[in-house]
Amino acid sequence: MVDRLTLVIVVQSLALLWIGPACEASSLGLTVHVVPLQSDGGQLVRAHFTVIASNPCPPLIGLCTEGVNCILHKAHSPVSGAKPGSGWCVRQWEQVVPSNYNSVITLNSGTTFYVAMKAGPHIRANSGKLNYPAYVALPPPIRARENCPLHIQLSVKDLDGDRVRCRFALEEQGECLDCMPHSFIELDKDTCGLTFTGNVPVGQYFIYLMAEDYIPTPKVSQASESQPLSSVPVHLSLTVEQSSSSCTDEPVATGKTPSEQATYNVLPFEEVKFEADFISQTESVSEIAVVGLPGLNKYGFTSIGAMSQLSMSWVRGENTLAPILPICFVANSMSLQSEPRCVWLYQREMRTLPDGTELICNKTEMTLVLPVGSLRNINLNELQLNSPACPVIYNDTHLTAHIALDGCGTKTVHAGTELVYTNTLKSVRPSSMISRQPSLILPLACRIPAVRARGPNFNIAVPATAFDNADVWLEFHLPGEGPLALYTSHPQFSPIGLLPGRLRRDAASVSHIRTSQGELGTRIKAMDLHLLSNTTLERSELSIERCVQSATHDFAERHTILENGCKASNVTQEIRATSHARIFRLDLFNLFTVHNMMYVECEVDLCIAFLPSQKCAIQCNRGSVKRATANMLSKHFTLRSGPVSLVVTTPVPSTIVFADGTGQTEAPTTAAVEVTSISSAPEQASFMAAGLIFNIICIFLQHIFNH
Structure with missing residues (x-):
């Protein structure tokens, strides 16, 4: 008779086969950080899942019923990266599950993966407390080059001070599905270090590991290995690309970058800040990719010549996150990647004060x-x-x-x-x-x-520096494409009034226009104008004073698209997105009848109203313009696009220029976009x-x- 474990593996394998080929590339990375629940004696644990998924970024839908036992970390703009392939994003959630747990998890039809862990319960003899499994920091998707050996050092921590070892997951023990170790990957079990030999064709490969913690023992007694206290999964992806330069030309961390495995002790409501600096002599760094914790703020990315920099910060509010939290980052250029570097944030445990305080x-x-x-x-x-x-x-x-x-x-x-x-x-x-x-x-x-x-x-007091590192930019994407495809693929439209005195035009609804790209040279039916901000302030709003379009770069003849919160005609509809993004769908057939090129200029404000009951964004209501007159903090931007093609052309990488003049290469879109700022003078209330x-x-x- 087939034993129960074998039956479970067979059933889950069949389930993955039924789902389809998309499961073969399950995810670009996964870790599970486990916290045993004291109230249940460790039979249940709070599992903190971090998954790297390929674009388009999948929604956190159907994982579990949200509540105390399930928290979905729904970021307005998920942490993301552009390389490898079409890019990726980070999805995180926490769920109370049995300590010994295995499951097939599906984020959507394209992101399905199998997770298995053995996390106890185990009472430690030296302290009488429940054992905490090992913590492994998840790096961004790993890139390597053909015929170039590479060492990948995983960053691990153990709250109990145990010795952490890593091994390849075993399919026969129900730890993975279709996960035979690769001959071109060598593993140092004692250090959790991986070595890529370079002897493999270009392609994408997946590595399945188990991290285990052992009670520390003297080296002389390690000949007969004891049983691990727990085993938790670590999934990695390795993308092997063609080599176009020396094997030693990767970007190198420098400047104020924290040292590897640096640990920051964080008190309640304390803010942690640090910078990641890199130098790259061969190719300019296009992004500093980060995989971190919910609420991590990234800002101020610059890449000038050989130097690049990104700032990061995190405020410890009330949370149910794990006691120790990793942040890993790499510098990516067109064909090179730096060595991953990881730091850890330790949420210091506080004792309760006595009565009378x-x-x-x-x-x-x-x-x-x-x-x-x-x-x-x-x-x-x-x-x-x-x-x-x-x-x-x-x-x-x-x-x-x-x-x-x-x-x-x-x-x-x-x-x-x-x-x-x-x-x-x-x-x-x-x-x-x-x-x-x-x-x-x-x-x-x-x-x-x-x-x-x-x-x-x-009144709410807001520091005058709240928008110091804020940027606003505009992008154009075909419907259902771009970083906010989740909102534009199946759009929900917000009501928006017409400018006073404007006649309604009988335009076809742009909500049902085909979003697929036609043949070269054909007219594009609809395009989405994205106005985006990198601010993470929850109460901030993106207010649009005016957007105009022109067929020429000098805007000699211009036509209004939006003004003071109103639209100029029915050829424009707003798509509901996040509080830090405004998306407008433009019906190009009715907006333009002759021209094949357009330029767009927008004047926008980032603002926060000091009165919670008020909005500072310009609103259009029944044909009249309404603007909040209460004290507010604001920063003004003028954004101007490059040429935007209105016919189908071969997409080229677009360079987005932020308000501070820095550039960043994005995934292919229809036009290069330039952003300039003509005013950035925030005001602060004195009360x-x-x-x-x-x-x-x-x-x-x-x-x-x-x-």
């Missing part, structure tokens, strides 16, 4: 009252805020600190939809002083939720925020000799 948040300051009796063996003379200029007062019973929101080293960060003021009370000792006395690190935070403010006149403010306060006691 208060953090009172007012309009201009936060006041801390802390019972002195709870600070055993803490030298109160060493306690200090971010700025030593603000005193910390204490007596025999209580410690008190008055912390200005615009001073004392208080920082302002955005965590989701909240504005958060943060400071830290901590022990500060001279660097030359060595002590075994405990030290104190006490993060303080006043949170202002935008949607839970008191009354309609509650402070007041309203419903929640208290978040935590403490962490540690001994100096533990560092």
Whole structure:
């Protein structure tokens, strides 16, 4: 009789065959980070899935019912990359599953993969606590060159301090499907290092590994290997391309780039920032591709000559993410890729403060009252805020600190939809002083939720630097193509009014126009104008003052498409997308009757209204123009396209020029797009925020000799 495991594998193999050939390229990468649930004794775990999927980016639909046991990280603009092939995006979710788990997971008809893990439960003899499986950082899709050997070092961590080893997944143990190891890939099990020999034809290959943790043992006793505490999957993709240069010409990390496996300790509501700098002597870097955690902010990409740079930041808000979080990045050029580099963010665990502790948040300051009796063996003379200029007062019973929101080293960060003021009370000792006395690190935070403010006149303070690194640009794509194809393939249209005094034109609806590209030289029926921003501020809006089109580059004769939130005629329809993107479908048959080329110029604003009840974007309502007059922070951009062909031509790579003058090569589109900024002078309201403010306060006691 066939045993149960064999039967499961057979059934799942048949299921994948039934789904079709798309399953052969299941995904471009996958990791699962596992956190055992203490309340269930580890029988259940919270599994954090990270998957790299090929474009078009698949939606997170049908994975599970959203709630406490399932969280889908639906980013407005998923983390993505342009190479290899047609590009890729990162999809992430977390789900409570059995500790020993296997399943065929389908994101859509083109992204299906098999996952198997053995995560316990296992009670550790040295601590009596549940074992945490190993964590493996997932790099962006790996690119190699034919006949060029390559070493790929995986970055691994283990919260219990266990020894981590990697091995190839075994199909006979139900760990993978159709996953025989490749002869051109060598694996160092002890270091989780992969070596590509280079002896393989051009193509795309998939590598299936299992990462396992072992209780540390002396080297002399490692001859007889013990059983692993857990096994978790790691899927990688390797794209082998033709070699056109030396095997040693890859971009190299330099400058302020963090060292490999650098670890940042992150307190609640603390912001972490770092840069990735690369130098590439042979080819200019076209992108710095990143695979990271939900909420990671990427901005300021520049590539000038041999130098390239990308900035990244993350704010630790309230989350259910794993305690340790990786970020991996590589520099890609046309035919080269740098060595992957990974850093880790450790969410420091905080202890609960005793009764009697208060953090009172007012309009201009936060006041801390802390019972002195709870600070055993803490030298109160060493306690200090971010700025030593603000005193910390204490007596025999209580410690008190008055912390200005615009001073004392208080920082302002955005965590989701909240504005958060943060400071830290901590022990500060001279660097030359060595002590075994405990030290104190006490993060303080006043949170202002935008949607839970008191009354309609509650004001939200926004830093004047909120849009310093923001860029806006425009792109043209055929319907159903481009980075937002998810919204344009099956569009949902938003109502938009006509300009005052304009007559309605009887134009055919552009919602049902064929989106496929015709023969060379034929007229394009419809095209989508994308206005995009890289800002991640949740409450920011993209407001369009005016868009005009012309048949000539000097705009000698121009015709209005959009003005003050209104459309000029029915040849334009708006497609619902994200808060940081505006998409308009243009009926080219009715917009142009003679010309085969057009140019477009748009004036847009990025803005945030200080009143949560108001919008700062220009609205068109019943033929009249309405603009928010409340105080707001804004930044103005003027965007002008290059020539946009209105007939089917052979697509060429387009260069998008951002407001700061930097360039970036994108996937093929119908036209080159140029963006210039003529004004970027944000204004800030002079008043402070007041309203419903929640208290978040935590403490962490540690001994100096533990560092």
